[in-house]
Amino acid sequence: MKDYGYKVCYTDQYEKMLKVQVVTNTYDLAEWNRQRYELRSPLDTTWLVIPIKTRKEYLQRWKDCPF
16 A cells, blocks of 8 residues: 555544645654644544545645645
């Protein structure tokens, strides 16, 4: 399996959909971001690191420069 990067997602306790917060190239950076967001978020928020598995999703996530 080739992973194209990682996305850091969150969800509130009462919502089912995941919302993408950050997209990174390495797992270490994604895990670091997840830990920092967990420290500053409400207690009912769940943070997850999910790999980007398909090329199509990779191209959609990285198509726009956020800066």
